[in-house]
Amino acid sequence: MIFAKRKFNVCSMVAVLALSFSALGGCGSDSTSAPAIQATAPATAATMLYTSDAHYGIKRAAAYAFNGYSNAQQVNSAMVSVMNTMPTVVLPADGGVNAGAVINKVDYVVEGGDIANRMQSDPKNGYSTYVQSAYDSWKQFEAGYINTLKFPMLMLPGNHDVSNAVGYTKTMSRDGGITTAASGTFTNLDGSVMAFIYNMFVKAGTFNTSTKNAAQDSYSNTTYQTAANKIYYSKDIAGVHFMFISMWPDLDAQAWMEADLAKISSSTPAIIFTHDEPTTEGKHLTDKAGPTIFANKFENLLVNVSEYDTVALGTTADGVAATTVSVPFHTQGNMSTRAAQRTFVRFLQRHKNIVAYFHGNTNFNEFYTYTGPDNLVSLPVFRVDSPMKGYYTGQDDATVAPTPGVFDTNLLSYQVISIDTVASKMTVREYFWKTKAWGASSTISLAPRAL
Template identity: 40%
Template sequence: MISKACEMRRNVIFPVLITAICAVFYSFVCHGQSTGDRVINMVFTSDAHYGITRPKFRGDSNVAGYKVNEALIRQVNTLPGLVLPADNGVSSGRRVGAIDYVIEGGDIANRMQPPVQSAAASWAQFENDYLHLLSVRGHNGQPAKLLVIPGNHDISNAIGFAKPMKPLTDPTSMVKIYNMMPTPAKPLTNENYDYAKDKVDYSYNMKGIHVMFVTLWPDSAQRIWMQKDLDTVNRKTPVIIFTHDQPESEAKHFTNPVPPHKIIVESGFENLVAEHYKDGTVAPQDDGATIKEQRGFVKFLQAHPNIKAYFHGNSNWNEFYVYHGPDKNVNLPVFRVDSPMKGKYSSKDETSLSFQLISLDPQTQTLTVRECLWNAKPADAAQKVVFGKSSTVSLKVN
C-alpha cells in the first residue's frame, strides 16, 4: 500500500521528469542535436619553436622548447572538464566538453642557425607532444584532428636563409606538414620537395562553415588557389582563414624584387612569399611597409564579403582586433595568438602564456574566441586554465 507521502512525491516528480524528457526530445527533433553537441570546439596555438629555450619557466631557467610545449599540451588536455565563463558567447556558462580540432599555426621548428637543432629533430619533438601526448577527443569520440600550417621559420629551413644554418637546408617540417594536410596520393620526401609548387593549402567544410588554411600569407600567388577553392563555395557560406602572418604580413617575407631574385643579406628579403615586393629594393622594418601588397589582399576581401574571420600567429601575443587595410576600407575580425616560446609579452611574463579556444556554432553562425591562460600559477602543479579575454563575432553573410 502506497503512503500518501509517497503518492505526493510521485505526483510531483513524474510530471517534472516527463517535462524534462519532452524538452530533450523536442531539442533533438526540432534542432537535430543539443546546443553543446552542435558546437565545434577548436584549440588554436602557434609558434611552438622547438629547438630554442625559454629563459624562465616554472621556477627553472633555460627551459627547452619541448618541455614548455609538453606543459601546454597537458593543459589543453584539461579543457573538456572546465566550465566556460558567463560571457554571453557561444556555450557561455557550459562545460567545454569535446575538442574537435587542434590547430597549430606554424613555426614548429626554429630557424636552424647554430646552436638551434635541425628541423628533423624539432619535428620529432612536435610529434611526441601533438600526436602522442594530446588526448582530447571530438564529438565523434575520435582523437581531436590536428590541423597544421607552416610558418616562416619552417619555410626558411626548407629553402635556405641569407645567414648560415646547420644544416644549410632541412625541409623535414614542410614535408611532414604537406604529407599530413593536403595528403598527396604519393607522399613527398625531403629529396623531391619543392616549395615553389608544394604549398600547404587546404580547406575544410565544418557543418556549413568553410575554413581555409593558407601557406604563410594570402599573397597574389596564394589568392589564385584561394579563388579556385572559393569558386566551389556558395557565396552565402561563411569563410574563415587560418594562416601564419598577420594581415599586413612583413616586408622581409616577400621575394627580392631585384633580378635574379636571390636571398642575400643586403636586400633583407627571405623569399618566403612568392610575390615580388613592390615598395622598394630593400626590405624595410617598419609595420607600414607593405602598403601596395596589402591593397591586393584588400581587393580580394572586398570581392569575397563572405570571408568573416582571420586567424594568425607570427607576431606572438593574444589580441582580438579588426583589420581595416591601409586605406581603411575593410572591416575584418582578426584573432592573433600567443607563442609558448617567443611571446611578445609572455616571454617576459610567463603568467600571461595563452592559447585560444574557438567555439563555433554553425546553426547560429556565431563564433566565440576565448583566451586560455594556461600558466597563470607557475608554482601550482595542479593549476587549471584560466579564461581571459573573449570576443564573439557573427559569421552571417548579408
C-alpha cells in the first residue's frame, strides 16, 4: 500500500497515510534565518539528513541539466552546499516532531549507496568510453561530501558499488582495462568503494587504501563472496538503534542483525538503512547456477538464490504447440523475489521493534508501508530521491523520456529526519534543495509494531 508518492510539487498531492503513518501538510518555502519567535529544536531530539545514489562518474543529458550543472561532481556539490545551511532552516508548522523550530543541529548525513556508478560503457547516455573507475569516483565523493560537509557521515554501498567489486552481466572497465564478467575474468574490477567504507565503519585498517591500485584490488570477487567482510554496522542515536546494511537484508544480513539486535532491549526502536527496497530486485539475487555465472543476467549481489519459473511459450490456438521452458524468474516482475522476501518477513515478525526502513535504488520521494508478499507485516518505508538518477528529477538517459508533465528538477530532494525520543516519534520530511522549500512529511511512532 502506497501512502504518499512525490510526483508533483503540489501540496495537495500529499496522500493521506494509513496505519501508523500520518501525512502532515508541510509545503512552501523555508526561512534561511530563524525568526525571533521560533524556538530552537530541543536537545533531546536528533536530526539526520538522508540522500542516496550519488552516482559519481556520470553526467546528466544536456536536456536535463539545471543551473548549468551536468556532471555528478557539480550536482552533488550543489546539494551538499545546501545541506550545510540546514542548521539555520526552520522546520514547517506541520504538526510533526519539532514543527516550527529551527533545526539548529544536524547530527548525521546518511548516504544510501551507489556512490560510484558502474564502470561500464553506456553509449545511449553519451558514454562511448567506460565510466571512470570506482576509485576515482570515491575520491570525488570524498572531496565533495566527506571533506565538505559540516556534519559527520554514515553510509553504505549500493548495487553499482558491489558490482564494481564482484563483476557484472556486461563488460566493464577499470582505467581502460576491460573486464568481461561472463568470461570469468575479474582482473580489472575495482572494490575501492567497498574497501573505503569497510575501513571507515566496520574495521579500520582492514584493506590497504593508501594507493589507487591497492584500493582497487583490496576487495576482490573471491573475498567479497565470504561473510567475513560484509558491510554491516549499527549505531545508537538518540535512543534509536540504527542498522546499516549492504545492500538488502538477505540471509547473511539477517544473521548479523539477529546477533546485533540481541544486544539491545526488544523495546528499543530499531531502524534499517539499506540500498534496495524491501521487495529488492530479482536480478540482484544469486543465480542458482553459481555466484560467478552471469549468463542468465543475475547480478549475484545477494546470498539469496534466484528462483526459476516454468512457463509455456507458444499457443495451440494458432496451431503452434506450447513449449514448456525454464526461464530466470527475475524476468517475471516483483514475483521473482517472493522467496527472498518471505525470509525477511519472518525476520520482521520476530523483531517488532524494527519500526522503519529507509532505501534508495529506485529514486523518488515516497512514504509507504511494506506488507510483504502475503500481507503479514506492516513496516513504514521511506524511499529517497537521487541527485543524479531521480525518477522524476534526474533522468540521465536521453532516450527514455520521463513521465510526461512530471519531470522537474525543482523536485530534487533529500529527507530531513527528526527524532523525539521523549514523545517516541519520528518525522521524515521531504526538502526540495533546489528551491529550498518543504514538501511531504510523515510522522510515525517509535513504539514496537503491532504487525
